[in-house]
Each structure stands twice: as C-alpha cells, then as structure tokens.
Amino acid sequence: MKKKDLLFSGVAALTLFLAACGGGQTTADSSKEAATSAAETVKIGVVSEVEVDVWKDVASRLKNQGIDLEVVQFSDYVQPNVALTNGDIDLNAFQHIAYLKDFNANNNSDITPIGFTYISPLGLYSEKVTDYKDIPEGAKITIPNDVTNGGRALLLLQAIGLIKVDEAKGTTPTVSDITENPKNVTFEELDAAQVARSLPDVDAAVINTNYATDSGLDPKKDSLFLDTDNIAAVADVYKNVVAARAEDADNATYKKIVAEYQTDATAAKIEEVTKGNDVPAWK
Incomplete structure (x- = not known):
C-alpha cells in the first residue's frame, strides 16, 4: 500500500474512533448537557x-x-x-x-x-418601652389583620396578661372577642407585611418573624416577648x-x-x- 493510502486510512480510522467515542471531553460535556436538559x-x-x-x-x-x-x-x-x-x-x-x-x-x-x-415565633416589639409590663394605659398596638395571625397575636397578648379573649374562639379570636382589656388598649389591624412599618407610630406591634427580620429586627434581642419562648404552648396549627x-x-x-x-x-x-x-x- 502506498504511503498516501496509509495516511488516508489512518486519518479515516481516527475520525471514526473520535466520532464513536465523542472525543473524551466532548462525551462528558454532552452527558452534562443531557442531564441539564432532562x-x-x-x-x-x-x-x-x-x-x-x-x-x-x-x-x-x-x-x-x-x-x-x-x-x-x-x-x-x-x-x-x-x-x-x-x-x-x-x-x-x-x-x-x-x-x-x-x-x-x-x-x-x-x-x-x-x-x-x-x-416561626410571633413577637411583640416596641420603640417606646423596653418591658411589656410598661405598656401604658390607652396604648395603641398594631396586629396582623388576617384571622389566623391576628388571632395568634391576641393569644400572645393574653399570654402576657394584657388582655383576655373568649376561650370558645380557640386559635382564631378577633378583636371583638376580647373579654377583658384593663388598660383600654386600642388595636389597629394591618396587613401582616405592613405591621413592622407601623412600629415608630404606635406603642407596640405584634410582628411575624419574616417581616421583623426583613426590617432589621432581631427577634431574640429586640422583642419584648416571643410566643415560642414556651414552644410547647404553641399550637401545631402554627x-x-x-x-x-x-x-x-x-x-x-x-x-x-x-x-x-x-x-x-x-x-x-x-x-x-x-x-x-x-x-x-x-x-
């Protein structure tokens, strides 16, 4: 066989080999692309x-x-x-x-x-007082306006002795279910996402943790009270x-x-x- 023929045969064989094997790195890349597309x-x-x-x-x-x-x-x-x-x-x-x-x-x-x-804990925060016991007569407190987070907020305030709510309402009491309010606290109900923003304008606010942290608050350091401080008392529905x-x-x-x-x-x-x-x- 002539040298020219030998050279052509060798190149052809190498081309077929690379096509069959995918050329080493090419095979790996193809597999990665296939996995990604799948x-x-x-x-x-x-x-x-x-x-x-x-x-x-x-x-x-x-x-x-x-x-x-x-x-x-x-x-x-x-x-x-x-x-x-x-x-x-x-x-x-x-x-x-x-x-x-x-x-x-x-x-x-x-x-x-x-x-x-x-x-996630629900917390009571204030820029006016450093202890929930010092919340004043006639204080204004903001809470979430949806029935579940609002109800949980009222139960938190009941846990610290600020109010009492109708036990028959379970985990979803509303402001109208408050049975005792010795400090005559008034409540403003806001969308949960807005409660943290109200903090400078009220005496206290009950804020969901995700919105508290997004606004720069540290629940463990900055809250007056977290309902998960007694986690056994937090209902499974939360x-x-x-x-x-x-x-x-x-x-x-x-x-x-x-x-x-x-x-x-x-x-x-x-x-x-x-x-x-x-x-x-x-x-």
Whole structure:
C-alpha cells in the first residue's frame, strides 16, 4: 500500500474512533448537557429574603437529583396561594396550617400541606418601652389583620396578661372577642407585611418573624416577648408547611423536594439565616 493510502486510512480510522467515542471531553460535556436538559423544573413561592436563602440552599442540593428548583419571592401572604391555585407556581412554603385552612375556606381552594418546614415565633416589639409590663394605659398596638395571625397575636397578648379573649374562639379570636382589656388598649389591624412599618407610630406591634427580620429586627434581642419562648404552648396549627394543589399531593418529585428540605443541612441553614429564631418543625 502506498504511503498516501496509509495516511488516508489512518486519518479515516481516527475520525471514526473520535466520532464513536465523542472525543473524551466532548462525551462528558454532552452527558452534562443531557442531564441539564432532562432536569425537571419546579417553581416554589416564598415570602421574605430569609426563606429565599434557605430554599436556594435546598435548590443547590436538588440539582444532583435532576430537579431544578426555581425560588420565586412574593411580598405578601396572599399572592403565593393565588399563584399556586392559578398554576403559576407548583409549590409554596410560607404559611402555617391555620392560615392555609382559613385561605382554603374563604377562597374555595384545595391547597394541601405536604410537609412541615419550621415554626416561626410571633413577637411583640416596641420603640417606646423596653418591658411589656410598661405598656401604658390607652396604648395603641398594631396586629396582623388576617384571622389566623391576628388571632395568634391576641393569644400572645393574653399570654402576657394584657388582655383576655373568649376561650370558645380557640386559635382564631378577633378583636371583638376580647373579654377583658384593663388598660383600654386600642388595636389597629394591618396587613401582616405592613405591621413592622407601623412600629415608630404606635406603642407596640405584634410582628411575624419574616417581616421583623426583613426590617432589621432581631427577634431574640429586640422583642419584648416571643410566643415560642414556651414552644410547647404553641399550637401545631402554627407549624409552617410546604403546600401543593390537592391533585399534586402525591407527586414523587415534590416528595423529593420535601425530603431534601427536611434534613440536617437545612436545619443548619435555618439556624444560620434566622439566627436561631425559627425552629425546624419536622423533628
């Protein structure tokens, strides 16, 4: 065989070999691209920057399981459920069971909890006094205006002896259910997202932890009282959950997401970003 023919045969053979093998690095890159394109995208809605930090950490761990978790931040407690109901997102994780039940009842929806996340304290804050015992006669206090967080706020104020509410109302008393108010406190009910902003203008405010931390407050250092100081007394209905539409309650991918959330790695991240204020609810 001539040298020219030998050279052509060698080049042809090498070309076929590279085509079959993918050229080493090319094969690895192709496999990575295939895995990426095969990843299942799931959108989860949260409220507050703290929850974004926690869920992005979970999302980074889910990539190895072929799940691309996209974290969508909302600014209030209504839109994440509306978006879930409408199919704009697949899951949400921001609310406790009591709030979810009330939302379903009032909106004819069937959003379903599929796993616990954490218990977040509700706190009493003030820029006027440093001890809740010093709240003055005729004080003005702001509380969330939704029935579940508002009810929890009133139970907190009952726990410190400021008021008493009708026991028959359980975990959802309203201002009209106050039976004793010895200091003649007046209440202003605001959207939960607005309560922290009212703090300079009132004697005290009962603020959800996510909004407290987003406004620069440290619940353990800055609150006059946290209802989780006696966590055994905090009802299970105040445990936060991952929620899905009812038809997706048994979705295998969503179960993997819950399982990855309910790990020691997530508990450590919650401890880090909330400075120990939020407590894992799945343990």
